[in-house]
Each structure stands twice: as structure tokens, then as C-alpha cells.
């Protein structure tokens with residue numbers, strides 16, 4: 001009997017596969033389906049600050065179209081942003097309650113935040129709605145050219161939220177940082193119980209026939225895991241919080257690699273879209289097969305086996321690797 | 331409602347109107363100043379609950395009526411949601427035939443004494459007046475004149491009770507006794523139907539009674555209208571919540587064949603900030619209802635909870651103005667409006683803002699509460715405000731308030747009234763299976779006849795518009811009455 005269980009941010013997971021935050025984790029039917037196919041935990045679709053603003057715009061447009069709805073002098077419309085936010089938050093809290101009621105696996109709520117103060121109060125409500133943990137998907141746009149100190153904002157948001165709630169808080173970060181090692185280190189010292197490496201962003205492409213900008217694939221491909229692997233391997237033994245790997249994890253082998261590098265769990269999204277939710281059971285089966293073949297009984301036996309724990313100075317290490325890698329090529 | 335241009339032209343061509351026009355030259359008419367409504371002194375009125383506006387004298391009314399040049403193309407009418415024949419009633423005032431003026435108003439408006447007091451004329455008829463549009467001068471005071479004619483009729487004791495068609499014993503139910511329900515009931519009873527108005531509260535009149543305060547709209551004015559409806563045969567049943575006391579099915583079993591829902595938008599909204607549940611923090615709905623309906627403002631009434639020394643009202647609309655001015659009248663030393671945009675962006679009527687300023691209300695613009703604090707007993711004693719600035723315009727063109735970082739400061743308060751809007755009460759919408767509801771929670775109807783997708787259910791007023799005005803609710807009620815009549819004729823009678 002192979003034991004795939006693992007601990008991630010204080011949650012006991014029956015295996016390392018977490019359904020990453022995506023459109024598939026936005027409704028109760030899919031959440032139940034994910035559970036029955038074996039995922040160990042679910043990160044709910046993030047609630048977005050921007051989305052609330054968009055809804056406000058849509059609703060206002062609708063008002064202008066509906067001749068019966070009265071808008072002049074209306075106090076309700078005057079505060080419509082606040083009402084929409086309240087309604088959206090209530091719908092989200094309801095999803096948490098429902099997911100908790102109808103499944104047995106840990107449910108991790110996710111907030112996409114860009115500002116510091118708005119969400120701390122909401123974090124408390126998420127906690128009382130029953131979420132087992134909270135993932136902060138802090139989205140600071142890498143194309144911002146101002147001299148705003150992004151790293152500081154990350155730390156401040158994390159600090160404020162962890163102060164307010166007692167459930168575990170993880171932070172999902174992007175790969176765009178001047179000094180990822182520093183940010184990861186700082187976050188772990190600030191109170192984050194876990195860090196998710198990395199979020200994946202919208203990528204533009206160019207259509208050569210129409211000569212226009214298009215949206216590149218929404219979904220990752222199976223080679224995209226390499227950068228994640230590097231940072232998990234580099235950091236997992238240097239910090240005292242858990243890491244979860246996300247982006248480009250499409251096969252059981254990649255899951256094993258991330259665990260070997262030191263991840264406590266993995267989060268998958270694209271593969272659930274491309275191969276279907278049932279594919280989770282295939283992944284689990286393959287994980288067991290690999291373990292069996294390599295004579296491991298417990299996942300913990302392989303966790304962090306290949307992390308670069310001895311590396312004191314990752315920068316020097318990377319420079320060395322770079323030199324060696326290219327030195328043979330002429 | 332007769333509102334086609336030929337009709338207005340024929341009326342305008344009547345001899346008496348032609349003669350009246352020739353009596354005073356237009357130049358003379360347009361050179362006069364707009365009348366000023368006599369008011370109670372601000373420092374006296376902010377301690378009593380009597381009406382602020384005292385009404386025009388006959389001389390003032392006639393003189394103001396003379397300002398109206400009786401345009402060939404009366405654009406003012408297009409600004410009136412119920413299409414009152416405005417020049418005609420004004421010219422009757424000029425001719426000193428005040429009862430005919432009142433009768434003209436009642437051709438299309440069942441509650442002129444109410445509308446003359448509370449309609450936002452500055453964005454309706456008066457905004458379309460020739461003076462505003464072409465001369466860039468203050469409009470003819472249409473609202474003041476409407477009130478004058480209606481008050482004259484009422485005080486004359488010669489209120490005309492409209493003719494009623496022969497009773498047909500067909501039962502129609504009206505849900506809610508606000509202006510929408512009252513207007514529908516009036517028209518339906520005139521057509522011969524047996525009309526019952528079901529009202530959840532113990533008082534009839536909806537927001538006219540429990541929302542708009544006495545100092546803007548005295549209750550006896552509303553009562554006169556209600557009594558007229560009673561005399562016409564409308565039956566009122568109070569303390570009756572449709573959907574709770576009885577279901578639609580129960581009512582159908584009792585013989586009601588059609589329903590008009592004008593249940594309003596009475597569900598208060600809050601800002602969802604920490605501490606909003608403390609004692610002493612009310613929605614404006616609850617606050618005004620308690621003060622207006624439950625006699626809570628009377629000295630012998632033991633509800634200290636409603637008296638505040640430092641009262642903050644959150645919001646910038648008419649309800650906020652009514653609440654803050656009520657608080658001042660109940661003895662608040664500091665009565666404050668806390669609003670997150672600037673004075674120019676406030677949705678409240680200019681007249682109300684102006685009156686509030688005169689009465690000593692403090693305006694804390696570009697401020698928004700972020701948290702409330704309470705004493706040991708759980709009663710609010712402090713609020714934390716954050717300063718705001720105006721950022722980019724949003725999709726409606728208004729500039730969005732943006733918080734200024736690290737600008738928080740505390741203000742002592744012992745009562746807070748939150749007045750940031752309402753939503754439709756979900757009871758009725760959820761009591762009917764399959765009823766079409768909009769994203770706003772309002773009932774979706776055909777605007778021509780106010781019929782919902784459930785054929786015997788009609789709706790109007792705030793439950794359809796999500797918070798509108800008295801006149802729009804009334805117009806809906808009349809429209810729905812015509813729709814119900816057509817529906818019954820088609821389905822039952824034929």
C-alpha cells in the first residue's frame with residue numbers, strides 16, 4: 001500500500017495533488033467532481049478586485065439600457081460599487097460554505113488583491129465561512145513602470161492578513177521579481193505558511209496573417225515546469241514554510257520531480273482542462289506506480305531528496321552552473 | 331392619459347387661453363423674477379417638525395403663473411413623467427380659477443398635493459421649461475404652483491370625488507399602499523373593480539408616510555388622499571404581508587383575479603464595514619420609519635436609542651438629507667453628513683442640500699467611514715473616517731472617490747444612520763414561481779402595461795425601478811391599472 005499523503009500549510013492532504021484556482025473550481029458541481037476523482041484539496045477560483053469593478057461597469061451599462069430602472073438621484077446607484085462588492089463577496093462566502101458542506105477535503109479560498117487595506121476584513125469573513133486556508137494571489141502588474149516597491153506591498157498585505165486570521169495563509173507569487181529568493185525568504189518570515197511558485201500570466205502573441213495582437217494559449221504546456229522546479233529546488237530547504245509548485249505540471253513524472261525538489265504539494269489547472277477532471281485518477285495511479293517501481297512506500301521518503309539544501313549562496317551557484325553549462329559549447 | 335400634441339394645441343387655442351395670453355406682453359412676463367417659496371426661519375424650523383415650505387399666497391401664485399408664456403410648444407410637459415397639462419393648469423391659476431387648475435392636475439396626477447411638494451421638478455418639468463432651455467433664467471415655479479392649486483382645493487373643502495363606473499364585482503388585489511399602489515387602486519376602483527389594498531405595515535401610504543418626514547410632507551395631506559380613495563370604495567387591509575400572511579394562491583382562492591405589486595424597495599443596504607452592527611447604527615429606513623410611524627420622536631416615547639447628540643449620516647441622497655435633518659430636529663448638537671464625493675456630486679436635490687445647510691447640518695464631504703467602535707455596552711461611540719479624493723470618471727461619467735492613504739481620523743458619534751441605498755424586498759419576487767427578475771432583484775415587466783411574465787401579475791414603482799420617485803411610481807400604478815383592465819377584459823369578460 002503506497003501512502004501518498006503529505007502535509008501542506010498545516011493541512012493533511014491524502015495526496016499531493018491540489019486543484020489550482022481556476023474556472024474549474026468556481027462552482028460546486030466541478031468541486032465535487034474534483035473530489036470524487038481524488039484531488040486532495042481545492043483552491044477556489046479567486047475573487048478579483050478588478051472583476052468587481054468590471055461588474056460595476058456592466059451593471060451601469062445595463063441601467064442605461066433599461067428605461068424602467070431609475071438612476072437619477074438614486075442613492076443605491078451612488079453606492080453601487082460597494083453593493084456589488086458586498087453581493088460578490090456574499091456569493092463567494094456562500095461557495096465556501098457549500099464546498100465545506102458538500103465535500104470532505106480541505107477548501108482553500110483565494111483572494112486576488114492589488115491593494116493593501118481592502119481585503120483584510122474580508123479575510124476574516126472567509127475564515128468564519130469555514131475555509132481551511134487562504135491563498136493570497138497578490139497581483140502586482142509586472143508592466144507597471146512606476147517605482148512602487150512591489151516587494152514591500154507583498155509583505156505588507158501578507159502581514160496584515162496573517163495578523164487578522166488564524167487559518168493558514170499562503171501566498172501565490174509571480175515569477176517576475178528582481179530577487180525572487182529574497183521575496184520568498186521574506187514572505188516565509190512574515191507569517192505565510194506556504195508559498196505557491198508560480199502564478200502564470202496572460203501572454204500575448206502576434207497573429208502574422210492578421211498582423212494583430214492575440215492572446216497566446218490560456219493553458220501551460222508540459223515544459224513550463226522547469227523554472228518552477230529550479231526555484232523549488234533552490235528554496236525549499238532554506239525557508240521554514242511549505243512550497244507548492246504550480247505551472248506546467250501535466251504528468252505524474254513532473255509531480256515526482258517537484259516533490260523531489262522539495263515541494264509539499266502541487267497545484268494543477270491546465271491539464272484538468274486539456275485532459276479532463278477524470279485525469280486526476282490517472283495521475284494518482286501513475287504516481288503510485290512510480291513509487292512502487294522505485295520501492296518507496298511514503299511520499300515523505302522522496303520529498304526534498306534532490307533539493308539544493310547545501311547551497312548557501314544561490315546566486316553564486318547559478319553563476320557556476322551557467323559557466324559550466326555553456327563552457328562546452330563552441 | 332391624453333398627451334398628444336393636437337390635444338394640447340386644441341386646448342391652447344381655446345378662447346380663454348388666447349385672451350389671457352394677450353393681456354400681458356411676453357416681454358413683461360419674462361422680465362419678472364421667479365417667486366421665492368416662503369419658508370420657516372431655519373433656526374426655528376430645525377427645532378420643530380412643521381413644514382419647512384409654507385406655500386405661496388394667492389397673489390404670489392397668480393404673479394408666478396403670469397411668468398408662464400403659454401408656449402406653443404410646451405416642452406415642460408415632456409419633462410413630466412405623467413404628462414400633466416402644465417400650461418393649462420398654470421393658466422387657470424393666472425385666471426384665478428384655482429379649482430379648475432386642481433381639476434386639470436387630477437386629470438393625470440392623482441396626488442398633486444404630494445407631487446407639488448416632493449417631485450424633483452428641477453430635473454423634470456422645470457428642466458424643460460422655456461426659461462431654463464432658451465432664456466437661461468430660473469424656470470417657472472411649476473412645482474410651487476402645483477402645490478398651491480392642490481392645497482387650495484383641499485382647503486376649500488370642495489374636493490371633487492371622481493365618478494365611479496358601475497361595480498362589476500371583479501376582485502383585484504393591490505400589494506403595497508405607497509404612491510404606486512394608491513394610484514392603481516384609484517384608477518381601478520373608478521373602472522368599477524372591487525379593489526383591496528394589502529399593506530404590511532399598520533399605516534397606509536408607504537414611503538409617503540414612513541419615509542418622507544413630516545417637515546417636507548405632512549401626513550394629513552396623504553390622509554386626505556387615502557380618505558378619498560376610501561370614499562370611492564377602495565378597501566384597505568393593514569398588517570397584512572402578502573407572501574407571508576397569505577400567499578398569492580390563497581388570494582386567488584378568495585377570488586382575486588389580478589394583482590398589482592407595488593411593494594417598494596425597502597430592504598436597506600449597508601457598507602459592510604467593521605462595527606456596523608453596533609447599537610446606535612441604523613439604516614435610514616429603520617430610523618425614519620421608527621421616527622415617523624412609531625411615534626418614537628414624541629417626548630413621552632421611551633426610545634432613547636433614537637436620540638443622538640453627535641449623529642453621523644452616511645450618504646448624499648435625499649434619504650440621507652431627510653435623516654440628518656430629522657436628527658437635528660430631535661435635538662442633535664452635531665448632525666453630520668458624511669459623503670465620499672464632493673458637494674457637487676451629491677444625488678440629493680439641491681433644495682434639500684440648501685435647506686440642510688441653512689439648518690446647521692455639517693457637511694463632511696470627501697470622507698468615508700472605514701470602521702466603527704463601541705463602548706462596553708456595545709453602543710457606537712466613535713467612527714473612523716478616511717479622507718477621499720476624486721479620481722478618474724467611472725462609466726457613468728462621475729468621478730470615482732479614491733481613498734487617501736494614511737488619512738484616517740476618528741470622530742465621536744453616538745448615533746449613525748447609514749443611507750447608502752436600498753434593494754427591492756425579495757419577499758414578493760421569491761413568492762412567485764417562475765417570475766422574471768432582473769439582475770437588480772427588481773421585477774421585470776413590459777413597460778407598456780407593467781405586466782410581468784406571469785400574466786395576472788402586474789408590478790410598478792420601486793419594485794420595478796429599484797428606487798425611483800413618487801411620480802414615477804404613480805405613473806406606473808396608472809399604467810398598470812389600464813393594463814389590468816385590458817387583461818381582465820380579454821381573459822375574463824370575453
Ligand SMILES: Cc1cc2nc3c(=O)[nH]c(=O)nc-3n(C[C@H](O)[C@H](O)[C@H](O)COP(=O)(O)OP(=O)(O)OC[C@H]3O[C@@H](n4cnc5c(N)ncnc54)[C@H](O)[C@@H]3O)c2cc1C
Pocket residue numbers: 448449450505506507508509510511528529530531535536537538541542543570571572573592593594595596618648649652755757758790791792793797798799800801803
Ligand atoms: C426618505 C425618503 C425620501 C424620499 N423623498 C422623495 C422625494 O422627495 N421625492 C420623490 O419623488 N421621491 C422620494 N422618495 C422616493 C419615493 O418615496 C419612492 O420612489 C416611492 O414611494 C415608491 O413608491 P412605491 O409605491 O413603489 O413603494 P413604497 O412607497 O415603498 O410603498 C411600498 C409599500 O408596500 C408595502 N409592502 C411591501 N411588501 C409588502 C407585502 N409583501 N405585502 C404587503 N405590503 C407590502 C410596504 O410596507 C410599503 O408600504 C423618497 C424615498 C425615501 C425613502
Ligand SMILES: Cc1cc2nc3c(=O)[nH]c(=O)nc-3n(C[C@H](O)[C@H](O)[C@H](O)COP(=O)(O)O)c2cc1C
Pocket residue numbers: 020021022023045046047110112137172198199200218219220221246247248249267268269270271
Ligand atoms: C482558466 C484559468 C483560470 C485561472 N484562474 C486563476 C485564478 O482565479 N486565481 C489564481 O490564482 N490562478 C488562476 N489561474 C492560474 C492557475 O491557478 C495556475 O497557477 C496556472 O494556470 C499554472 O498552472 P497550470 O500550468 O497547471 O495551468 C487560472 C488558470 C487558468 C487556466
